[in-house]
Amino acid sequence: MPVAHRLRLLVCVPALLACTVKDTRKATVDSVDAAKRETTLANAPAPAAPAAHGFRQPESVRYDSALDLYFVSNINGDATARDDNGFISRLRPDGTIDSLAFIAGGRGGVTLNAPKGLEITGDTLWVADIDVLRGFDKRTGAPVATIDLKPLGAEFLNDVATAPGGALYITDTGPGTRSDAKRGNRVFKVAGRRASVALHSDSLGSPNGIAWDARNKRFIIVQWRGSRILAWHPGDPQPRTIGFGAEQMDGVQALADGRLIVTSWAQHALLIHFGAEEYTVRGFSAPADFGVDTRRSRLAIPILDQDRVEFWALPPLHQ
Secondary structure (H helix, E strand, O other): OOHHHOOEEEEEEOOOOOOEOOOOOOOOEEEOOHHHOEOOOOOOOOOEOOOOOOOOOEEEEEEEOOOOEEEEEEOOOOOOOOOOOOEEEEEOOOOOEEEEEEEEOOOOOOOOOOEEEEEEEOOEEEEEEOOEEEEEEOOOOOEEEEEEOHHHOOOOEEEEEEOOOOOEEEEEOOOOOHHHOOOOOEEEEEEOOEEEEEEEOHHHOOEEEEEEEOOOOEEEEEEOOOOEEEEEOOOOOOOEEEEEOOOOEEEEEEOOOOOEEEEEOOOOEEEEEEOOEEEEEEOOOOEOEOEEEOOOOEEEEEEHHHOEEEEEEOOOOOO
16 A cells, blocks of 8 residues: 555553553554555654653644644543633644643633634644634734634634634534534634634534645635535535545645545544545543644644553655
């Protein structure tokens, strides 16, 4: 199979473990063409793990190239509880912790309940927190903005993405049950600190991950309650189905080379789409909203139920 669809584990950062760790799991890559099916993931030794502390339900990772650091949101409890104990970590590229609780609810004037999706614009780190979008200075951690989306019907904000021009778009997954399909199913827009409902449609299927697809000038949205991969241009009344993934999709990224990568809890996998080719990289338990390290061409994947982040190398499209 093409090398472009191979991933290699580089770093595993488990919680509450003070030693060098190897993850000996074997993942597999399955092509829709059975003749191409093969196991191609070779594990590598991991560096020393954090000494005494670890993540608590890491949900989202975003890489910042200016600081060369990863930001990791930690729910730390009930994903819908207003308990003010969520926190955001900063992680170095070698897998060590720069600051475990860089931003923490209940400290320094910060309110942070159950942080999920992250996005970075300039010096601001944006965080989806149940029904509020919060902004923090990415260098100091100081709170700089609080945008309440509850008056617009927000129930379970999940992921955040930026459109050209700087407007932020935030998915609202809602309760995520078929009996409550009328609730949630929104995409909010925040521009100039002003919020509006950009899209409200049952066809969103409890939207989770959202990413800007610069190559095609559109957003890609993936469903939690459904298996459709959706494309949506801001202003359109409905999204359009462009492919199928799996149930319980979480993170999504559209790479500049045309590859579309999605995580799925139901499949315990990464789903990789490239044109007509589709691959599934298995071996994850609860892979959430991953980040892309543009310097090293690798993914940083939060494994929510195991309190760790894994780094996976993503080779160039052609070698």
